[in-house]
Amino acid sequence: MEAIINMALLTLLGVVTLAIVVQRSLLSVVILTSIYSFLMASVMIVLDAVDVAMTEASVGAAVSTVLLLGALYLTKSREETPRRSRALPLLLSLAVGAMLVWGTLVLPPFGTADTPIHQHVAPRYINDVMGEVGIPNIVTAILADYRGFDTLGETTVIFVAGIGVLLLLGGLRRQDPEEGTPEDPS
Amino acid sequence: MNSDVILRVGTKLILPFILLFAIYVQFHGEYGPGGGFQAGVIAAAAVILVAITFGHSAAKRIAPRGLVEHMVPLGVLIYAGTGVACFFLGGNYLDYGVLAHDPIHGRHLGIFLVEIGVAVTVSGTMVALFYAFVERGR
Amino acid sequence: MQAFLAFADHYSYVITILLMVGGLYIVVSRSNMVKKLVGLSIFQTSVYLLYLEPAKIVGGTAPILAPDFTVYSNPLPHVLILTAIVVGVGTLALGLALVVRIHEAYGTIDDDEIKPQDGG
Numbered sequence: 001m002e003a004i005i006n007m008a009l010l011t012l013l014g015v016v017t018l019a020i021v022v023q024r025s026l027l028s029v030v031i032l033t034s035i036y037s038f039l040m041a042s043v044m045i046v047l048d049a050v051d052v053a054m055t056e057a058s059v060g061a062a063v064s065t066v067l068l069l070g071a072l073y074l075t076k077s078r079e080e081t082p083r084r085s086r087a088l089p090l091l092l093s094l095a096v097g098a099m100l101v102w103g104t105l106v107l108p109p110f111g112t113a114d115t116p117i118h119q120h121v122a123p124r125y126i127n128d129v130m131g132e133v134g135i136p137n138i139v140t141a142i143l144a145d146y147r148g149f150d151t152l153g154e155t156t157v158i159f160v161a162g163i164g165v166l167l168l169l170g171g172l173r174r175q176d177p178e179e180g181t182p183e184d185p186s
Numbered sequence: 187m188n189s190d191v192i193l194r195v196g197t198k199l200i201l202p203f204i205l206l207f208a209i210y211v212q213f214h215g216e217y218g219p220g221g222g223f224q225a226g227v228i229a230a231a232a233v234i235l236v237a238i239t240f241g242h243s244a245a246k247r248i249a250p251r252g253l254v255e256h257m258v259p260l261g262v263l264i265y266a267g268t269g270v271a272c273f274f275l276g277g278n279y280l281d282y283g284v285l286a287h288d289p290i291h292g293r294h295l296g297i298f299l300v301e302i303g304v305a306v307t308v309s310g311t312m313v314a315l316f317y318a319f320v321e322r323g324r
Numbered sequence: 325m326q327a328f329l330a331f332a333d334h335y336s337y338v339i340t341i342l343l344m345v346g347g348l349y350i351v352v353s354r355s356n357m358v359k360k361l362v363g364l365s366i367f368q369t370s371v372y373l374l375y376l377e378p379a380k381i382v383g384g385t386a387p388i389l390a391p392d393f394t395v396y397s398n399p400l401p402h403v404l405i406l407t408a409i410v411v412g413v414g415t416l417a418l419g420l421a422l423v424v425r426i427h428e429a430y431g432t433i434d435d436d437e438i439k440p441q442d443g444g
Contacts, residue, residue: 002380002382002383003332003382006336007332007335007336010335010336010339011339013339013343014339014342014343017342017343017346017347017366018346020346020350020362020366021346021349021350026356026358026359029358029359029362030362033362033365033366036366036369037369040369040372040373043373044372044376047376047377047379047380047397048379048380048381048384048385048386048387048396048397049376049379049386049397049401049402049405050386050388051402051406052372052376052402052405052406052409055406055409055410056372056409059409059410059412059413060369060409060413063413064365064413064416067413067416067417067420068358068361068362068416068420070420071358071420071423071424072358074424074427075358075423075424075427075433076427076432076433079354079356079359080355080356080434080436080437084353084355084436086353089349089352089353090349090353092348092352093345093346093348093349093352094345096345096348097341097342097344097345100341100344100345101337101338101341104334104337104338104341105334107334107337107378108378109333109334110332110333110334110335110336110337110377110380110382111380111381111382111383112381112382113381113384113395115378117378117379117398117401118381118398121400122398122399122400125399125400126387126389126396126399129389130389136388136389136390137387137388137389138387138388138389138396138399139387139388139399139402139403139406142399142400142403143403143406143407147403150403150407151407154407154410154411157411157414158410158411158414160414161411161414161415161417161418162414162417164418164421165417165418165421168418168421168422168424168425169421169424169425
């Protein structure tokens with residue numbers, strides 16, 4: 001049953017991706033991206049990744065969409081018809097896709113428990129987390145405790161990205177009066 | 187901003203529940219799905235919803251620009267400060283066991299503080315990004 | 325029937341690669357920068373799927389310990405992808421800010437129209 005729901009949602013995801021590829025109006029692309037994120041969050045719930053699904057639904061579908069809409073408001077919302085040839089990119093993409101599909105043939109089937117990924121680190125986390133950290137949500141325990149350095153670095157990345165955007169868009173109030181920004185869209 | 191009455195009333199109705207949900211996700215993250223990232227983004231989404239419905243100045247009354255911009259580094263400081271506190275209490279950096287008398291309680295406290303740090307940075311950054319894009323358009 | 329089951333077992337990987345190739349195609353073939361960023365984030369999302377699919381055990385449950393369950397999905401990929409999603413929105417915002425600045429400087433967000441302005 002889980003596998004069937006997963007297949008149905010993944011099919012919808014593929015359809016939305018194709019729609020994003022062919023769509024020319026950037027506003028429609030942004031709305032489709034939002035739909036894509038919600039579908040992705042649903043797939044993640046089926047894959048038992050509830051924490052990740054919650055993040056994807058709030059970050060991907062809400063904040064990313066708002067940021068993309070903001071950027072579209074400041075720029076153009078229509079994509080020009082392409083001038084360069086599309087044969088070479090299509091050929092490249094298909095070649096890469098064919099090679100990757102060939103590579104997946106040796107991967108273990110979906111949802112089996114005896115694959116290498118489930119043998120090594122995960123059982124230790126699942127068995128020892130109650131004794132060592134004492135909180136039942138294993139994802140939070142790994143995120144904040146076992147891999148605390150990882151999350152510290154990641155919080156720093158968010159901090160740096162925020163500072164970068166504030167600097168680029170002149171969000172910081174302390175601005176150099178001499179160094180005028182190139183404002184005129186010539 | 188002269189928007190739809192349904193949108194305005196609906197926003198007012200739903201807003202406390204969004205914020206309450208953010209707090210629930212933040213503090214229940216150790217027992218159910220959730221944590222600092224999710225809570226931060228949900229809280230930021232509430233501010234963005236106010237900005238979209240009632241206009242930019244209304245959102246700035248809830249979350250002033252200066253506050254939001256100070257939240258961006260403050261969260262990283264809380265996170266790193268927790269690590270330094272562990273350091274001075276005799277443990278390794280980010281080894282929360284020494285924060286309380288019982289190692290398990292210390293870990294609970296450490297995870298709690300770290301998640302607050304993450305939530306502060308993430309919510310501050312998301313709102314600051316939104317403000318930056320909005321104010322560029324004026 | 326046998327062939328269908330084998331296909332169903334690997335269907336999720338095929339879709340993951342379809343998403344990846346779709347993102348790659350957008351990035352390579354389109355000259356509009358916002359579209360390129362959307363393609364980049366689709367590519368990124370397909371990588372999330374690539375990590376999360378092997379972590380799933382059919383019949384298992386989400387990795388939140390409860391007395392009634394014994395089989396849990398692998399929590400480690402969830403943590404890695406949780407981090408990746410939040411970093412992803414950071415990079416997307418930075419890219420969009422650059423696009424806005426490019427639009428202010430050149431009056432266009434199309435790659436092909438910027439190169440002539442630079443005399444290239």
